[in-house]
Amino acid sequence: MRTPLIAGNWKMNGSTALVEAFGKVFSQPGLPVNVDVTIHPPFPYLEAARRAFADTRLTLGAQTLNPLHSGAHTGEVSGGMLKELGVEYVLIGHSERRKLYRESDDHVCDRVLAALSAGIKPILCVGETLEERDAGRTMEVVLQQVGHVMAPLEPAQRARLAIAYEPVWAIGTGRTATPEQAQEVMAGIRHYQAGYDEELAQQLRLLYGGSMNAKNAAELLAQPDIDGGLVGGASLKAEDFYAICQSA
Numbered sequence: 001m002r003t004p005l006i007a008g009n010w011k012m013n014g015s016t017a018l019v020e021a022f023g024k025v026f027s028q029p030g031l032p033v034n035v036d037v038t039i040h041p042p043f044p045y046l047e048a049a050r051r052a053f054a055d056t057r058l059t060l061g062a063q064t065l066n067p068l069h070s071g072a073h074t075g076e077v078s079g080g081m082l083k084e085l086g087v088e089y090v091l092i093g094h095s096e097r098r099k100l101y102r103e104s105d106d107h108v109c110d111r112v113l114a115a116l117s118a119g120i121k122p123i124l125c126v127g128e129t130l131e132e133r134d135a136g137r138t139m140e141v142v143l144q145q146v147g148h149v150m151a152p153l154e155p156a157q158r159a160r161l162a163i164a165y166e167p168v169w170a171i172g173t174g175r176t177a178t179p180e181q182a183q184e185v186m187a188g189i190r191h192y193q194a195g196y197d198e199e200l201a202q203q204l205r206l207l208y209g210g211s212m213n214a215k216n217a218a219e220l221l222a223q224p225d226i227d228g229g230l231v232g233g234a235s236l237k238a239e240d241f242y243a244i245c246q247s248a
């Protein structure tokens with residue numbers, strides 16, 4: 001019922017050569033018919049990626065955006081600019097941005113609204129730290145992050161959002177949440193969404209992120225509430241990422 005979505009977050013990594021390698025690997029047949037795939041390279045590679053991915057199933061993603069349309073904001077990029085480059089998805093609220101660039105839930109919410117008004121689908125990233133998990137606060141923290149963004153949205157806007165559950169302790173650490181741990185939180189997010197609208201909750205795509213790789217992807221993606229993955233490190237090798245997409 002829900003089309004799986006696999007998103008590759010290159011973070012501040014990559015090169016023109018990597019863009020081209022992805023174009024080549026993803027021009028092979030062999031992906032499941034029913035999977036959406038998006039690559040989120042750094043901004044300078046978006047145009048090269050648009051050209052290299054033209055004959056593939058890869059779509060374009062960005063890693064963040066500024067909530068404003070234009071103006072005196074040196075170094076920033078707006079949703080309208082990304083849309084013009086063909087960007088379909090944007091990551092918002094990644095834990096690295098929350099921590100390193102002090103993005104609060106309010107900033108995250110503004111960016112989600114800006115993406116939606118630019119016609120770009122937001123992938124809202126949420127997740128707890130290890131201290132929060134150990135204190136038994138996982139669901140409280142995750143639902144607070146989700147709720148802060150969902151509350152002001154209209155139903156039609158909610159329908160365009162995907163949510164990536166990324167336990168902070170699993171990102172880039174090689175320590176993956178067990179399929180059961182991930183499923184428990186994803187089911188909690190879907191249940192929360194059902195409080196707004198049962199039908200939308202059933203359509204909501206929930207991605208798992210945190211050291212997903214070609215070996216553990218199939219088991220995670222087999223969970224009933226996991227509809228895809230947000231992949232960091234393992235999205236930097238075209239063959240590995242292709243193998244993850246094949247598990248979807």
Ligand code: PEP
Pocket residue numbers: 009011166170171172173174209210211212230231232233234
């Ligand atoms: C991420 O950056 O969102 C991520 C999940 O990274 P990794 O797969 O490397 O843990």
